[in-house]
Amino acid sequence: xxxxxxxxxxxxxxxxxxxxxxxxxxxxxxxxxxxxxxxxxxxxxxxxxxxxxxxxxxxxxxxxxxxxxxxxxxxxxxxxxxxxxxxxxxxxxxxxxxxxxxxxxxxxxxxxxxxxxxxxxxxxxxxxxxxxxxxxxxxxxxxxxxxxxxxxxxxxxxxxxxxxxxxxxxxxxxxxxxxxxxxxxxxxxxxxxxxxxxxxxxxxxxxxxxxxxxxxxxxxxxxxxxxxxxxxxxxxxxxxxxxxxxxxxxxxxxxxxxxxxxxxxxxxxxxxxxxxxxxxx
Numbered sequence: 001x002x003x004x005x006x007x008x009x010x011x012x013x014x015x016x017x018x019x020x021x022x023x024x025x026x027x028x029x030x031x032x033x034x035x036x037x038x039x040x041x042x043x044x045x046x047x048x049x050x051x052x053x054x055x056x057x058x059x060x061x062x063x064x065x066x067x068x069x070x071x072x073x074x075x076x077x078x079x080x081x082x083x084x085x086x087x088x089x090x091x092x093x094x095x096x097x098x099x100x101x102x103x104x105x106x107x108x109x110x111x112x113x114x115x116x117x118x119x120x121x122x123x124x125x126x127x128x129x130x131x132x133x134x135x136x137x138x139x140x141x142x143x144x145x146x147x148x149x150x151x152x153x154x155x156x157x158x159x160x161x162x163x164x165x166x167x168x169x170x171x172x173x174x175x176x177x178x179x180x181x182x183x184x185x186x187x188x189x190x191x192x193x194x195x196x197x198x199x200x201x202x203x204x205x206x207x208x209x210x211x212x213x214x215x216x217x218x219x220x221x222x223x224x225x226x227x228x229x230x231x232x233x234x235x236x237x238x239x240x241x242x243x244x245x246x247x248x249x250x251x252x253x254x255x256x257x258x259x260x261x262x263x264x265x266x267x268x269x270x271x272x273x274x275x276x277x278x279x280x281x
Contacts, residue, residue: 003133003142004080006072008064008095009039010088011123012230012260021130026072028095028262032059037261045264046233061262063095069102073110083110084139086126086146089193090114111139113146116193119263120228120275121155124254128277148281152222155190156198156214157230157273158207162186164268187211188273208238211274212245218276224250226277230257232264238272252279 007013009027018025027038030048033056037043048059069085076083085103087096096114103110115122125146132142185207187198198214201207219225227246231239239256254275259267 001082001136001138002080003137003139004076004083005126005130005133006069006076006083006085006099007122007126008087008099009260010093010095010118010262011086011126012119012257012263013123013126014040014258017123017127021127022134023126023130024072024076026064026068028064028093029062030059030261030265031062032056036062039262040260043261045259045261045269048261048264049233049269059265061093061265063093063098066098066101069099070105073102073106077106077109081109082139084129084133084142085110085112086115086122086129087112088118088122089116089190091116091193092118092195111143113143114193115146116150117153117155117190119155119259120230120254120257121153121190123257124153124226124228124275124277125149127254145281149277152278154214154218154276155273156211156276157188157267157271158185158211159188159268160234160270161268164266204238208241208245208272211242211272215242215246215251215274215276216249219249219251222278224252224279226252226254226279228254228257228275230259230271230273230275232259232267232269232271234269235272238270242272242274 006024009025027041030037030043073083085099090096099112103112115125129142183203184200186200187210189196189198201210229239
C-alpha cells in the first residue's frame, strides 16, 4: 500500500525539500499589482515587500480551486494507492475546503487533514507524514501520529508590526495587542488554528529572549524537541540571534526556513520565530 503526501505552499517547504521527501505542494495565490501569482513559483516575499516599499497596494491571498486539487490527486493516484492531503488551518484559509470538495470524487482514496497550523508548523508535520508513509504506515496510523504531535506542537514568533495581520483579518485572538505602547513587541502563537497572543515585551532584545526562553522550556518539558527556525525578509539576523541563544539545548535542528509570500503577506517583513514539535508522538 503506497501513500502519496500532498500539502500546500503555506507549509513553506521549498522545492528541494518536497522533492527529497516525495511531497507534492499545491500553490496558493497572491493577488498583487493587479495579477494573480502562484506562491513560491511566481512571487517571493522579497518581491512582495519591494513592491510595497515602492508604493503598490497591499496584496491579498487566495486558495487553490477544487479543480487544481483534483488534478494533483488524479496524478498522484496513478502511482499511489491512497493520498493523504495535509493543509493550513481551516481557520486561516479556505484551502482545506477546496481540498475536501475535490476529495469527494475519489471514492475514499483521498484523506484530507487540517493541520490547525501554518508555515513550518504544517511543514514539519508533512515531512513526518512522508517519513511514516515511506516506512509503510497506513493513512490511519499516520493521521493518529500527526494528531498526537499536533496536540503538543508549538509556534512562537514576533512581528515588526501587527498591521499586516490586522489588514488581512488573520489576527485572531491577538486583537488585544493592537494600539500598544511604543516599542512594545507582540509575542504571538497559534492555538487551535488561530493566531493568538502569547504576551508582549518591550523591545527587540526581550522579544528574542522570550523566544529563546520558550524553546528552552519546551525542550526541558518534552525531553528535547524538533525545531525549525523561521523568518521573513528583514528577519534573518533576528533568526540568528535566536539560534545563538540556544547553544547546549537538546534540539533536532530542522533548519532555517523562509516564510513564503502567502504567509508573509499576513506576517510582514522582519518576522522571526520558531516551530517546535516533540521528538516522538
